[in-house]
Amino acid sequence: QQPVQSPQAVILREGEDAVINCSSSKALYSVHWYRQKHGEAPVFLMILLKGGEQKGHDKISASFNEKKQQSSLYLTASQLSYSGTYFCGTERSGGSNYKLTFGKGTLLTVNP
Amino acid sequence: DTGVSQDPRHKITKRGQNVTFRCDPISEHNRLYWYRQTLGQGPEFLTYFQNEAQLEKSRLLSDRFSAERPKGSFSTLEIQRTEQGDSAMYLCASSLVWILGQEFNEQFFGPGTRLTVL
Numbered sequence: 561q562q563p564v565q566s567p568q569a570v571i572l573r574e575g576e577d578a579v580i581n582c583s584s585s586k587a588l589y590s591v592h593w594y595r596q597k598h599g600e601a602p603v604f605l606m607i608l609l610k611g612g613e614q615k616g617h618d619k620i621s622a623s624f625n626e627k628k629q630q631s632s633l634y635l636t637a638s639q640l641s642y643s644g645t646y647f648c649g650t651e652r653s654g655g656s657n658y659k660l661t662f663g664k665g666t667l668l669t670v671n672p
Numbered sequence: 673d674t675g676v677s678q679d680p681r682h683k684i685t686k687r688g689q690n691v692t693f694r695c696d697p698i699s700e701h702n703r704l705y706w707y708r709q710t711l712g713q714g715p716e717f718l719t720y721f722q723n724e725a726q727l728e729k730s731r732l733l734s735d736r737f738s739a740e741r742p743k744g745s746f747s748t749l750e751i752q753r754t755e756q757g758d759s760a761m762y763l764c765a766s767s768l769v770w771i772l773g774q775e776f777n778e779q780f781f782g783p784g785t786r787l788t789v790l
Contacts, residue, residue: 562714590777601676601763601781602715647714651777658703658767658777659728662714 561585563650565663572638572670580633580666582648591624591631592649592660595642602647605633610653635668643670676782678764684788685754692750693785697766704747705779706739707763715763715781721747754789761786 563584570578582591590609594602608624608631619636635642645667649660677696685691697704703722707715718737719729723744736754741747751758765779 592777592779594781601783604778604780607778649714649779659705659717659720660715660779661717664712665714 562661563648563663565646565648565666567666568664569667570669572668574640574670574672575637576670578635578638578668580635580646580648580668582631582633582650582663584629584650586629586650587653588624588626588629588650589653590651591622592651593622593631593633594647594649595644596647596665597644605646638668638670640670640672643668676764676766676780678762678782678785680785681783682786682788684790686790687756688753690750690752691754691787692748693762693764693787695747695749695764695782697746697764698768698780701766701768701780702744703767703777703779704741705765705767706747706749707765707781709761709763709784710759718749751787754787756789759787759789 563582566581572578590607592607593605596602606622608622610626622633624631645665647662647665649662679694683691705720706718708718709715717730718733719739721741724741736752739749761784763784764782767777767779
């Protein structure tokens with residue numbers, strides 16, 4: 561089952577914060593976050609394993625609530641370079657195949 | 673080696689023709705994945721290899737699609753008798769599963785091959 565991302569789109573001014581959510585109806589082993597700019601390949605941001613850990617680097621961080629099968633990506637003090645489509649990819653718990661099922665994406669636009 | 677490479681970057685073909693795409697993963701990565709992405713959608717899993725073994729194929733993958741990874745290095749994806757519905761971006765990704773006993777599955781994507789079927 562495809563994870564559901566929200567919101568579908570968000571527009572920010574430079575310096576503002578945003579939260580992107582990803583939820584699944586299935587038990588998850590991990591959640592992967594990617595950013596894709598138009599015409600380019602998805603770029604890996606971070607992976608979160610079950611256990612409720614939170615990760616981050618620079619001004620982008622993420623959390624994973626294993627009980628709710630939800631992950632959130634936090635972008636603080638957004639920069640113009642953050643613009644793009646953000647995808648979460650989920651890996652189901654109990655599976656050993658490592659394939660990812662991606663959501664439809666969240667289009668983030670950061671304006672000056 | 674700076675990343676996953678794919679060739680060609682663009683392919684335009686007529687319906688009914690066969691096409692083949694190539695993917696060169698990051699050299700030390702033992703897993704290789706093929707995904708397909710259409711406009712406004714996230715990547716959709718097609719198949720994956722661990723070394724030279726093809727371990728899973730999506731049920732969405734028709735018999736017209738075949739993938740190989742001889743010797744566990746580069747991989748090819750062939751589409752026979754292409755249809756207009758095959759038009760999409762075909763993405764390849766690779767990952768290194770185990771490092772010093774710890775499991776990783778960060779998948780790094782190549783630039784993709786954009787297929788247009790006329």
